[in-house]
Amino acid sequence: MSGFFSALLSALDPLCGPVGLFSLFGSGNLVACGEAGWGDEIAFGVKVTITLAIATLPVGLVIGFLIALAAQSEDKLLRLAAGIYTTIFRGLPELLTLFIVYYGMQILIQAVLASFGYEGRVEINAFFAGMAALAVVFSSYSSEVLLSAFRAIPRGQYEAGDSLGLHRSRTMVLVILPQLIRIALPGLTNLWLILLKDTSYVSVIGLADILRQTGIAARVSKEAFFFYGIACLLYLILAMISSFGLGFIERWARRSEGRR
Amino acid sequence: MTYVRELIPPRAPPALAVRSLAPARVAGIGVLLLWAALAIALVFMMINGWDQDKFQRYGPRYLHGLWTTISLVGLSVILGAILSAPIAFARMARNKVLNGIAYAYVYVFRSTPLLAQLFLIYYGLGSFRPELEAVGLWWFFREAWYCGLFSLTLNTAAYQAEILRGAIESVPRGQHEGAAALGLSKRNAFRKVILPQALIVALRPYGNEIVLLIKGSAVVAIVTVYDLMGETRYAFSRTFDYQTYLWAAIFYLAIVEALRHLWAFIEARLTRHLKR
Numbered sequence: 001m002s003g004f005f006s007a008l009l010s011a012l013d014p015l016c017g018p019v020g021l022f023s024l025f026g027s028g029n030l031v032a033c034g035e036a037g038w039g040d041e042i043a044f045g046v047k048v049t050i051t052l053a054i055a056t057l058p059v060g061l062v063i064g065f066l067i068a069l070a071a072q073s074e075d076k077l078l079r080l081a082a083g084i085y086t087t088i089f090r091g092l093p094e095l096l097t098l099f100i101v102y103y104g105m106q107i108l109i110q111a112v113l114a115s116f117g118y119e120g121r122v123e124i125n126a127f128f129a130g131m132a133a134l135a136v137v138f139s140s141y142s143s144e145v146l147l148s149a150f151r152a153i154p155r156g157q158y159e160a161g162d163s164l165g166l167h168r169s170r171t172m173v174l175v176i177l178p179q180l181i182r183i184a185l186p187g188l189t190n191l192w193l194i195l196l197k198d199t200s201y202v203s204v205i206g207l208a209d210i211l212r213q214t215g216i217a218a219r220v221s222k223e224a225f226f227f228y229g230i231a232c233l234l235y236l237i238l239a240m241i242s243s244f245g246l247g248f249i250e251r252w253a254r255r256s257e258g259r260r
Numbered sequence: 261m262t263y264v265r266e267l268i269p270p271r272a273p274p275a276l277a278v279r280s281l282a283p284a285r286v287a288g289i290g291v292l293l294l295w296a297a298l299a300i301a302l303v304f305m306m307i308n309g310w311d312q313d314k315f316q317r318y319g320p321r322y323l324h325g326l327w328t329t330i331s332l333v334g335l336s337v338i339l340g341a342i343l344s345a346p347i348a349f350a351r352m353a354r355n356k357v358l359n360g361i362a363y364a365y366v367y368v369f370r371s372t373p374l375l376a377q378l379f380l381i382y383y384g385l386g387s388f389r390p391e392l393e394a395v396g397l398w399w400f401f402r403e404a405w406y407c408g409l410f411s412l413t414l415n416t417a418a419y420q421a422e423i424l425r426g427a428i429e430s431v432p433r434g435q436h437e438g439a440a441a442l443g444l445s446k447r448n449a450f451r452k453v454i455l456p457q458a459l460i461v462a463l464r465p466y467g468n469e470i471v472l473l474i475k476g477s478a479v480v481a482i483v484t485v486y487d488l489m490g491e492t493r494y495a496f497s498r499t500f501d502y503q504t505y506l507w508a509a510i511f512y513l514a515i516v517e518a519l520r521h522l523w524a525f526i527e528a529r530l531t532r533h534l535k536r
Contacts, residue, residue, distance in 0.1 A: 070287070078288030084295055091471075091516040092509055093478035095489060100505050107502055193371065200373035204482060211376055218383060225384035232372040232380055239371035 015043035030221055031230065038217040038227070045213030046234055048127075052199050052209065056131050057192065060138030067143035072150050082143070089140035094133070094198050101133040102126070102205050130202035138195050145187035149180050182253050189246045193239055200235070210234050302506060309503055318495045318504070325491030326511055328405075332487060333477050336409055337470055340416035347421035352428065362421070369418035375479045377415060382407040382483045408480035408487075412473065419469050427462035428454060460531060467523035471516055478512075488512065 015022050015033075022031045022039035033039035070082035089097060102124070110122045153176060161171030203212035210231050218227035350362035369377070385392070385401050392398040400406045431454050439449035481489035492508040495501070 070291075073284045073288075075282065075284040075288045077292055078284050081288055081291035081295060087517070088513065091475075091513045093475040093489065093512055095478040095481070096492075096505065096508055096512060100509060103496075103502055103505065197371070197373040200375045201479075203375070211373070211379070215379065218379075222387065224387040225380065228376060228380040228384045231376045232368070235372045235376060236368060 015046060016040055030217070030223060030226065038213070038221070041213045041217065042210065042230065042234070045208055045210040046238075048207060049196075049199050049209045050238070052127065052130060052134070052202065052207070053192075053196050056134045056138060056195060059131065059135040060195070061142060061188075063135060063139035064142030065146055067139060068146035068150060071143060071147050086140045086143055089136050094137050095201050095204065097137055098130065098133040098201050098205060101136070102129040105129060105132070126202060126205045126207040129205060130199070130207055134195060134198055134202075137198065138191060141191050141194070142188060145184050145191065146180065149184035149187070152183050153179055185250050185253055189243070189250065192242060192246065196238055196242065197235065306503060306506070309501065314499060314501070318491070321486075321491045321495065322488070322507060322511070325486055325488040328485065329474070329477055329487040329489075330515070332405070332409060332412065332480065332485075333470070333474050336412035336416055336477075337473060339409075339413040340420050343413060343417035344420035344424055347417060348424040348428070351421060351425050366418045366421055369415055370422070374411065374415050374476050375482065378408065378411045378479055378483060381411045404480070404483045404485045407483065408477075408485050412477060412480070415476070416469060416473050419472075420466070423462050423465040423469060424458070426465075427458040430461050431457045460534075463527050463530065467520070467527070471519060474512070474515055474519070
């Protein structure tokens with residue numbers, strides 16, 4: 001049974017499968033899959049890029065939501081704390097944030113371990129560091145989107161929740177969140193596309209994403225234009241697929257509003 | 261007939277519900293303490309790790325990198341603005357071919373990473389050396405700085421074209437009709453009526469785009485341009501001192517915050533006739 005599923009999956013593989021993108025070029029060329037070409041390496045890069053973006057999204061959204069809650073709280077100190085967070089991480093270049101997180105975490109963990117008496121070199125996972133850095137950047141942007149969505153929800157909605165006897169958290173989940181998602185969805189769509197592009201930065205700290213794999217291929221085969229062109233094309237395809245999918249989700253979210 | 265004989269004497273207001281420590285306040289104080297601890301740790305680290313020798317060696321390099329970043333971004337914003345005008349007009353044109361080309365340009369440059377575009381231009385076009393030498397363009401594509409400028413310009417032109425188009429299309433139709441009714445020629449109507457209103461709408465997105473470009477310009481460090489990020493990477497590779505990145509962070513934050521405040525001031529100044 002599992003053999004059947006894996007066969008099905010490999011048949012539907014969009015890059016290296018029988019009807020995959022790279023197989024269309026035929027075998028025996030630079031992007032052929034397997035030993036002959038770079039197709040399967042690049043396909044692995046595509047997987048890494050998609051995994052990284054999808055793994056970052058929920059973390060960034062949750063942190064962003066908490067920051068947005070803090071930024072619209074009645075407490076001055078909490079608003080200030082949230083303001084500092086967004087100011088710092090919206091002002092720093094993504095690349096610099098990535099380096100700071102990557103090396104900073106290494107130093108931090110090393111210091112903590114040294115205090116326990118461990119004196120080895122620590123290398124943290126590039127995937128994890130990339131995910132943390134991208135989540136931080138994504139959360140500071142998404143908090144702005146969510147904050148403006150929060151402001152678009154009238155106060156009466158909270159009061160209605162109170163008058164129905166709902167608890168604060170129930171009001172949030174049942175009344176506010178469904179409206180919030182609908183209002184924030186276009187902004188979050190943009191942020192997702194930006195996140196997808198920002199994943200390319202992790203190639204700099206050595207994660208085998210699309211850009212790194214095509215870069216290796218370009219260096220080895222001396223066909224730089226061809227391989228970087230393929231990298232751009234792959235990002236373009238990913239953006240197209242996601243804008244198609246997100247358009248679908250947006251229509252689904254607006255299904256109660258009737259046809260216009 | 262009844263009437264009030266005695267006024268009700270004033271009473272003290274109900275006692276305020278005193279909640280000295282709401283959860284929000286606790287969280288706020290906690291996070292602020294965390295920030296303060298981080299800031300103190302950073303300052304401590306900088307004082308502790310202060311090295312006059314390093315400062316003298318890398319300080320001027322940082323300033324040079326800062327200047328490289330600023331000139332790179334400034335030039336590419338201006339060149340991108342020039343390039344974006346024809347793209348924006350092509351995008352608004354009725355001609356389907358022209359429209360399609362402009363749309364494809366904007367779509368491609370907005371949905372691929374700047375890093376990939378930069379690699380495509382620097383390494384990709386760089387591999388066509390004989391052809392470029394034949395055309396006499398090799399001096400341009402040989403230099404990482406020119407390639408960085410070129411890719412930043414192409415990238416920002418796509419974004420700026422969209423900003424410009426959105427702003428021009430946001431001017432209501434009545435303004436066109438009003439100008440036509442006054443007998444202004446199309447050209448004059450555009451210059452004197454449409455464009456001023458459009459540019460006010462475009463002001464804020466332009467500011468955001470410049471900030472994004474400053475942040476994006478850090479990628480040119482990867483193709484060996486010594487901008488602020490490049491100098492930082494150079495200093496780090498020599499000293500393995502984590503502070504190098506913190507200094508870069510301070511510089512970038514200072515630029516972006518200064519620009520943001522400057523832009524807010526300009527916007528407030530230019531839109532003062534719209535305030536009531």
